[in-house]
Amino acid sequence: VRSIDWRATARATDVLVRTWRPERNRHVLMVLDTGRVAAGRVGAGTRLDVAVEAALLLGGLAAAAGDTVDLLAYDRRVRASVQGESATTLLPALVDAMATLEPALVETDARGLVGTVLSRTPRRTLVVLLTTLEAEPVRAGLLPVLGPLATRHDVVVCSVSDPRLAEMAATRGDAAGVYGAAAAERTIGQRRRVAEELRRRGVEVVDAGPDELAPRLADTYLALKAAARL
Secondary structure, eight states: OTTBOHHHHHTSSSOOBOOOOOOOSOEEEEEEEOSGGGGOEETTEEHHHHHHHHHHHHHHHHHHTTOEEEEEEESSSEEEEEOSOOHHHHHHHHHHHHHTOOOOSSOOOHHHHHHHHHHHOOSOOEEEEEOOOOHHHIIIIIGGGHHHHHHHSEEEEEEEOOHHHHHHHTOOSSHHHHHHHHHHHHHHHHHHHHHHHHHHTTOEEEEEOTTTHHHHHHHHHHHHHHTTOO
16 A cells, blocks of 8 residues: 555556666675685585685676676785676676685785775675684674774675584584584584674674575575665
């Protein structure tokens, strides 16, 4: 009922309702953390491999939806960058930019990363940060510098979880299994608490295994689009 256009209905012979579609030409910036956390193994590849797959899916989806999509890969300096590509040239540009990326075995400079993002995004942007939810690097690096980024932009933190943790947490066969299960439960709990800290600061969090991360990120983008948050 709230969507009925009463004035148009009064001039017509039927009830007319207003419909909306998501706004196009929004800006999406995908940021790959290429520091040491990206070198961790999950499944058959590294965390960076999974992040690249997720970025390719999101980039293609957002470009098809009419949004402008850019890419930044960063650890202590810019490792790759894609800016200003059209919908038809975006995917080849993303593939070329990410094809040679390798994790750098250094701690990511979170302050430098945030500063670089802010300098490249003068208007409100969906910033998708593909990084880790490990407690130490997030609390020591990202959280202290997150404020300006979350205030000016919509932020999604996307992280791949290790499916072995769930397997270890379910193991109780012997003393070693119980010890491993306790360590796995502790790690899982820390990830959940870090995710909640980020959500309290207005950040969307996507945390999924290597096979589910890309579609989960795509679903999050579509949900934000449908809710007119982009």
